[in-house]
Amino acid sequence: MIETGTGCKEARIVEWIPEQTMQQNYDFSSYFRPSIIILKILGFWRPERNMKFKGIYNCYTALCSLIWVQFLLSQIIYIINNRNDVQEVTAVLSVTVTFTINLIQMMFFYKNTNYLKILIKEMNRPLFQVKCQKHYHIAKNTERMYKLMFKSCLYLAILTDALVTVVPLMGKEKKSSIKGWFPYDYTKPLYFILTYIFQKLVFIWNTFICLNTAMTIIGLLTQFGLQCDLLCCTLDSLDDFYTEGNVLYEISLEDKLKLTKDRERFSIEMTKNLVICVEHHRQIIRVVKDVERISGTGLFILFVGGGLILCSSLFPLSVSSLILQSAFNTPWIGCNVKFQKIMLLYMMKTSKPMSILTGGLFTMSVPVFVSTLRTAYSYFTLLQNIQ
Template identity: 20%
Template structure:
């Protein structure tokens, strides 16, 4: 699998994506065990933090701080489960991109595809580096807690962890879980970004093919044979099928990740409110420095979703302008009607949504920030 190879490698590292090339039963079984172990780590830390909120916490500040980690872990579990149970659908998306009419036909198409592949890899590596900073800060904070004789992260465990062995095992388990959770987050965000940019690449390839077809048409003589006319009509029909394939691909992608969109936006709204509230009540640098880094990464996390969806929306509507700018006057009436069909469909942008609540666009990103600030003001006044 060449498309999004780096992104699926991240999924593989954290146990959520068995490589497709692995065909032996033994390797499949071993990786399934690794997947179960990864899910156990995520679920156990989530449950122990939830029990800590229910059984131990008795003040608002501790509740706000623990809820940040709890909500983030719930989001990670949803992303991990989505990658596992919808593996076949995700593989199908990759297969569509690697088959006709989406695959590159010639050097120009291949150059466009390679350009977007490099762009996806570059963005993914940069985003992974930024996420590593946030994860490293969290791990360092956990290590400092261990040196003070506390667990790495505040949880309620159903056993006495005061013995050195149990204390070490529990703390190491919590740190490993945070690392796995960070990788799942990065893998999901970069995979969604990657698929969105792959859809943008398909639109750019389609635009190039339409422009090339118009140039070839312009070079022809005005007197063409019947066979040549049918060939041109066939080429244009392929481009229409390509456009419909891109639309279906986007719809399938939205169906696979729509629940992730909703969970991410809903939980991010709550986490932003709690983070801003906690920042307003703790003014020492030691308290707010980790939260500032965490808040910045959370804003960036949501921005990735919205920017990627906005790029697809702009590309899908920009196709009509590209069609209009080609020399369609030289074409027969039936081909003009076909081009008009493409332009007409392009007036409806491709928008990634989850029900009617979440829309991936920069406008939604601004609305989320406004909603977070309003909720923060409400929390501060209460």
């Protein structure tokens, strides 16, 4: 804490303790709560070690996975039986590939659930917390944007499931929109009803699992973008903060005016603040690398099946390039050479953009997505020529 005299110091304590308490308890984990609840209901959120009825829940997860595999087997056998009919194979292949990609991606997600839990908890660390009203408003706006995105995707998922379930039954001929092989004559009324319910339940189940696993990853990526925004805001107004216990707090206007009159003390305090910002930036990079390590392969698979969604979700990371400009906006002119040297080294560090590698092969970006679309179109053209 900055020493400004006993009276001033006591006044600051009375004024700022409630603010510090409010600022250091922003619950970033609330982003993930709806997705985690849905994944628990669907059986694909790894339980805690001390969870009651853990064995029963694991059996439920295994049963759900078995049903998913049975659905895929019916698709694969149907493709093998109709391998000479390009139209039939193509009609089933889109569903088969989608569900296979979703299953593999879900397996990687489930495997790394415990690591994801740790990352989610880390987002509430004091270093990542909001530190002033500007930070709070940025965090709130980002949270509202994410919740709007989640609700919109949830609404579209429900609408899609409803249409896929109801529309095939509206025609004169009752038939399923999903083809597959079954060891019985599923055209008979009773068998048709049971098969139809089985396929639609798997489809709905798959939709909600994919939605919430994707939204969990998107939530983490949104957090990275938010942390970059908070860091930019801090650097833009670095002289509005002071350091206490390796945490930044907003300084009062009176203390700020007194501090700026003493160039040496001002440089010392700005250096402390800058060190915290450097550590903040380092921790953001570390968490990004942790996400890359535990979910890079799963993201690669998801990127292949839905590149557009991931390119949109990774957009928040692009704001990391603004950190360099925000660092330049700090009051470095009024500081000593030591501060300026640290600032120069830090700006050189921030000049390198953050990114995530998928499968250790390439960085997910718009050019890569365009390349994926071109490949898909080439495949579509090939099928047309074969037909």
